Structure formats: C-alpha cells, structure tokens
Amino acid sequence: MSLAPLDAATLYGLMGAILVGLGLYGVVLLGGFLRRLLAFNLLGGGVFILFGVVARRGAGAGFGGDPVPQALVITGIVVAFCATALAITLIERLTEEDGDDPSGGGS
C-alpha cells in the first residue's frame, strides 16, 4: 500500500470524509427534527461523494469512472429524496397537529 497521489479524487475523498464527520455530529446532536434531517442529508452527500471517488479511481475501459458506483449513487439520491420527503411530511403534520413546539426534543 502506498500513499494516494494528490489528485482530484483524493481531495474530494478527504472532503467526503469530513462531510461524513460533520453530518454524523449533526444527526446525533442537533435539536429539532428538521435540523437532524438536514444533517442526515449532509451526511448522505458525503457518503455519495465517497462513492464518486471510488468511481473516479476505478476509471478505465474508456470510461471516466467506474459506472457501477455512479449508478448506485443515482439510486441512492432518489431514495434519500424519498426519505426526506416522508420525514418532512411527518414534521409538517406534527406542526399542524400541535401549536406548541413541534420539532423540539427527539433524542
């Protein structure tokens, strides 16, 4: 094993790692469901970028990247959107249901 070359993939890989760390922190610690949902999406973005880095490094056979992880990300983004939509609808419904603090407290 040797150190990865300093290229776009490595830079974005480190970015992805940091985004995952930030998102993880937010998902666990932020107060309020909406903020946690945002952190979940930030975290998801970091994970997807890591897939993209893997794809970039697997470039070959005339492709700019390994198409398999790229296809997985496309599926993943659609699924994450659905999850977000379901969660938002729940949050909005909860807000509607009670006048008082809807998004607070939720460990």
Add this chain to the structure above:
Amino acid sequence: MMGLVLDGGIALLTIGIAAWTIRAGDDFAAVVGFVAYGLVLTLAWTRLGAYDVALTEAAIGGGATGVILMRAGARVKPAPAARASRRARIIVGALSAAVAAGLSAIVLLPPQPAPSLALEVREHLASTGLGNPIGGVLMAYRAADTFLETVVVLLALFGVWSLGRDAHWGGRPGPALRPAEGGALPLFARVLVPAGIVIGIYIVWVGADAPGGKFQGATLLAAMAILAGMAGLVQAPATAGRRLRWLLAAGPIVFVGIGLAGIPLAGAFLAYPPGFEKPLILVIEVALTVSLAAMLALIVAGPTERAP
C-alpha cells in the same frame, strides 16, 4: 495544477457551507445553506467526471429536496436552541472525528490497482444495445435495483398520502388554489413549462447513449407540473382518481411485465431477448419516466388537504 486549485477551492467551499448549515442559528437559514450545499456538490460531481450523477444531484438532491425543505423551513416553527451538554458534544465530536479520520486513512491508502467493474461493464455493454454505461448498469446488470427503487418511490408516495387526514382521503393534495397574483409567474410558467417538457423528454431520450436518463428527466417533468400548479395553470389531481392510479402503476407494471416475460423468452427474470434489448429498455424507460414524474410531483405536492 489550475485544476487542483479549483478542486481544493470547491472542496473547502463545500465543507464551509456544510459546517455553516450545521451551525446556522435558525432553521430557514440552515435550509438555504443546504440548497447551496447541493449546488456546490453538483460542481464536485462534474469535477469527478460523473455527469449523470451531477444531473441527478442538481435535479433531485439539490432541486427537489431543496423545494420541500424550503416549504418545511417556512412552515415549521423553529426548534428551541436546545444545546447538548458539553460532555455529549465532546464525546459525539470525538466519535465523528474518529470516523472522519478512519475514512481519510482509507482515502489516502487506497488499494492498488483500484478495484473497478468498468472492464466488465464495457465488455457486456454492446449486448444491452446502450451507449451510456450507467444506463447499462441501471437497466440491465442491476435492473432489479432500479425496479425495487421504483417501488420504494411509490411507497414513499403512499407514505406521504398516509399522513393526510381521514376526511381528505382520496382528495387533492395541497391547499386550494389562490388566484394567481401579479402576472409574472403565470406568464413564466406558460413559457417555461412547454420548454421544460421538451428538455425533460430530451434528457430521457439521450440517456441511452449520453448523460441523462429517466430519473433526471422525470424530475424535470415533475418540476414543470409543480410550476404549472404554483402558477395556477393546473390543479393537482384527486388521489382517488382511476386514471392517476393507472398512471402511477404503469411504470412498475411495464417493468415487471417485461421482466417476467424474460423468463420464458430470455431465460431469466429481467433478461431481455437478444436483438430486442434496446427497444424493450426504451419502452420501460418511457413508462417509468411517466410514472416517476407523477410520483415525484405528487410527493412534493404532499398529503391530501382537501376533501374529495
């Protein structure tokens, strides 16, 4: 070198926006931060050479997700600034940093040569009749993922509908239309919607051989439907409607039908008979695009809020 500086700049900007979004004082500001995050991520995807993903991120990850988050940010009351205890912050911070450090180590010490299925994808791509390798993965090699994903989207829509009130079941989503105010939005919608529909169909059509595809195209079509709805040009359909339900089911039905036909005709579920791969995939893609566009638009529209 210039490229690396650009990449480093994009990476730092993305991290900065993410940190700002986590720290932002109020919810709406955080939502705006997240939409910006989606945009810079799209740039990162193009720099990684993943144009299909960049399109998807722009359309769905930033676009559609941004729209519903904006709506929630405006509707939901801000949470009280419940700060976690200092000890919790230190523990969770250390744990998150450890995960980030572990991932960085993996990024910095990759296996060599990097594992890849690019060769295998290339080898069999001709037999799918497609030119876009991602289309090949989504519609042939991993078609089962794509099929189930469609079911996941459909279930998410039913999940959204399940959160409406009993009295509104089967009715129309969203509040009753207000008369369009000003002239700008309806005019904009009248001009843009036809153009957007053309572009959406184009994205699906070129997806066989170039970046694009049904998810991106369907999102654009869904966006046009939502724009037309916001401008007051069309009304959201009643969710109990027969025709709407067939529209939603058409994509999955065509997909599973052609998939099952593959058992006698091509020897396996979701296999395509030789010579008919491309036309069959195209039929599935068209049906899926229509259904997915309807599903996505209705997911954004939300649960039913008016009695049938």
Add this chain to the structure above:
Amino acid sequence: MSVLLGLFSTVAIIAGIVFFVAGTVGLLRFPDALTRLHALTKADNLGLGLIVLGLLPYAGSVGAALKLVVIWALVQFAGATVAQMIGALAVREHPTSAGRQRR
C-alpha cells in the same frame, strides 16, 4: 484572429466576473430587499451574459453555442420572474417602506 478572439473572451469573462462580484457585494451590503434585488439582477443579466458571450467562440458547434444562449435566456426569464415575485412580496409585507428594513 484566434489571438483576438482569445483576448475578447478573456475580457468578456473577466467583465462578467466583475459584475457577479459587484452583485454579490450589493446583495450583502444594500439596506433593503428592493435594492438587493437590483444588485442581484444586474449580476444575472450582465454577468452571465458577458460570460456566455466570452464562451461562445469556444462552444465548438453552432448547436452548443445555441444551447449556451438558451441557458442565458432561461436564466434571464427565471431571474426576472423571481425578482418580480420577491419585490411584490416585499412591498406587500412592508407597504410603507417598500421592503425597507434594518439588517
């Protein structure tokens, strides 16, 4: 000829960037919604317009050049619509000061 074209592109793109920077500064520094909108729309209009103009010689084909122009036109249209809506909202929310509020 190509040198001239290159020079033209460089000047146009740099001018476009200047407009974007100016627009962003305006967005951050101007006191109320309407003046901020004014700053933003300038960046949209002229900034993007100049950048597209600068890129045209490199588009490679007439089709690609046409796509660039269409993108510019769509952004114009969308920007104008959104600016109009935000402006209307600002006037409605703060009818006396036409959206004027302290930052």
Add this chain to the structure above:
Amino acid sequence: MSAGLLATSPGGDVLVAAIVVPVIGILLLWLVRPRAVEWVALAALLANLGVAVAVLRTVSSSAAPVAYLIGGWQPPLGLALRADGIAAVFMAMAATVLVPVAIYARGAFGAPGERRPMVFWTMLLAITAALNLIFCGQDLFNLYVALELLTFAAVPLVSLDGSRETLKAALRYLVFALAGSVLYLLGVAIIYGAYGTLDLIGLASIRGPDGALLLAIGVMTAGLAAKTALFPLHLWLPPAHAGAPPAASAVLSALVVKGSFFIALRLWFDLLPPERAVAGSTLLGVFGAAAVIIGSAMALRQARLKLLVAYSTVAQLGYLFLVFPLGLGSGAAPFESTAWTAGALQLMAHAFAKAAMFMAAGLVYEAIGHDRIAEFRGLGRIAPLTVLTMTLASISLMGLPPSGGFSAKWLMLTAAFGEGAWWWVLVIAAGGLLAAGYVFRILVPAFTPPEEPIARVKPVVVRREAAALALAVIAILIGFLPLAPWPLLAIGRIAAGAP
C-alpha cells in the same frame, strides 16, 4: 473470484416469485375496487406462503441452497438471489406469521378503500417483499434498497391512527432508521472501494480482513443496531410499537426489527473470520445483555399492556445479540454450533409469541376498552381464548418448557456452559426470571375472579382470537423440535475466510 461463481438452480424461479408476488399485490391493491382490496392482500400473502414453503422444501430436500441470477448476469456485475438453509427457514417463518396477522386484521380498520385499510395492506405487502429480499439478497446494495423498502413500509404503520403521539413516535423511528441506513450505505461505499464487489459470496472468499473491512462492518453494524433497537439505541421502539394498531405492532415487533438483525448476522458470520470478530462480538453481546436486563426491568414497570409488550421486545431482541459472542467465540464451525441454532430458534419463537401477544393485547383493548394492567381482574371470564393466547405466548417468552423460547434459551445456556462463559449464563437466567415477573403481572390479575363483574365494551370476534391463538400455539410447538443443532440451518453457509 472463482468462489463467487453461481448458477441459477433448478426451481430457482421461486425466489423471483418471492419478490414479485407481493409487489404485484401492492400494485393491484390500488387498482381494484375497494371491496376487493382485502382479498387481493390475503391472496398475495397466501401465495407468498406457498412460495416460501416451496423454497424451504427445495432447500431441505436437496440439502443445497437455491440460487437465481437476475437477468442471467453473474455477480459482481449482476445481482443474485440465494436462499440457504437459514434464509429459507426465516422466509417460511415470516410468511407463516403474516397470514394469521392478515386474518386478524381483516375488517379491523373500517371500510375498505379508506385511508387506514389501504395504507395497512399496502405496507404489509411491502414488508413481505422487503423481508423476502433481505433473507435471500446477495448484494450489499440490493440489501440497502430492501432495508429502505422495509423502513418506508414500517413508518406509516406506526402513525396509522394519526394521533399526535404516534406521529411523533413515527418521526423518531424514521430519524433512527434513516441514520441507520446512511451508516449502512457508508459501509457499502467502503467495501466497494476496497474490494470492487458487493456480492456476499465473493466477499466471503477474500482472505485477511484489513482496516477497511473492519471499519465498514463497524459503521454498518452501528446502523443496523439502530434499526434493530439494540440497547442503547432502543429508545424509539417502545412508543412506536406500542402506538401502532395491534396488527401492525405484531408485524413490526415480530418481523421488521429482525430484518436489520439478519443483515448484521450475515455481515459478521459471512465476512469476518471468527478470530477477527472476538472483541467486537463480545461488545455486541454486552449490549445484548444490557438490553435483556434493562428491557425486562422497564417492562416490569409499565402500567399499560402494549408498552409492557413493547419493552419485552427490547429485552427479547437482546438475547439475539448473544449469538455473536457465543457463535463466533467457540472456535468451532459457527453454523453447526449450538449457538447458531439457538439464535435462529429465539428469533422464530419470539416472532410467533410476540405477534400473538400484541394481537391478544389488541383484543383485550377492544373487549374492555383499555389496557391498564391493574384493572385486568376477571379478564379470563370475558375473553378466555385471548387469555389462553397470552398464557401460551408468555410461556415461550419466559422460556418455560415446552416452548420455542425454552428450546432457544436452553440451547443458548448449553453453548455458554460449553464455552465456560458463566457471565452469559447469568444474563440468560436473570432475563428469564425478569420475564416471568412481567408476564405474571399480566396473567395473575387476568386469572383472578373479579370482585364485581367487569364491563365488556365489545364482544371479541372468534376469528380474530383464533388467529392470535394459532400463532401462540406455534410458539409452543417449536419447543417439541429436537434440542440439538439443526443441520438445515447450516445448509449453504460459507464460513468467512474458509479456504
């Protein structure tokens, strides 16, 4: 990757049917007339039972796994389905639980075609498809899609009645589940980046796990533990499972949480050589032990039946995680071990007993209009069949012979003694005593004659009582199977790192 070569086995089409039948059922539900909805769902679940039994028969008669290459594509490029012994047994178990639940739920949600019945039947079929895919999926990303399908089906069931409490419980559940999914997906990214395949069999043939595999399995296990409500990530479960309608609670507690557990089981037993898993599996065992003790103690303190039963789920899930140290620690071939069979039996016995328990709790609520345990005196007179159901299910939950719960715990004790691991013995014994404590809190008043006759709000429907009773009887009947490792559960298993 020669070890990864698979071929579609004869009769492999049944695996496709296991996925497609419930999905077609969902599509039909929304297209047929309202009156036909329940019948479509029931027909799909019966067909699913037939499919599951066919898979089980094929696997047990040929003593070999059933495999299917989707689209004819070989992994790692394509996706394969493969039912080995334990997958076939669990598929049959899930299908068997689902049919009585459906019979119980028929007509329980008002007029068909309205919101609640439509959502319930749709989500029930979606859970069926997702579980089948989880049991026989071979590809880690394909399993991710199945996990998401399971989540999206489970969350709306929690908030089916639409009250503020259940909406909040559903949202909290969704947040845990989504955090779990994204951690799982992170692990998938790491594994693909390191090995270029997501196929479980292909990955099992990789020798010498390095840091990437360990980190991947670490984050994936954390994610799956959140979805399985392993202590200390269990806080979402009691309000969610207690707030859902009884038929939904039955499925959520008996089956849905087992889906994520099953994937964790596969990761640890298929991808990690036992000697690499010692520290991690002990940690999982410690969390499991804490869940057994704390879940039971919390169940002892509940005043309402449904919450008590939900906390009991937290405790019973804890036992499942003892399989990791007991099965991986012995050094023997894990799939022939006593612990492996004990874990499978615990999973199944709990599924039948807990589904019966939640359904009985629902019947109690309907019969007397509340589920306050303190006011259960005389229940045995009003609803004798339901009290019998609760008694039988309780016998299995406590682990008294003869019952599936007894067999599971007995085999677990045998495994723990065999390894000289007396601390697990203590946990298992203490868990049994605490379980006896909380079920007697229900049963003693129920059997005590009332001082004055208690009011019956509504007569209970015999069909629904019988459905619950059938499940409880199965939980008992499992106890009559031989008390030894089942060869069936070892069919087609490939130990990690094996040459």
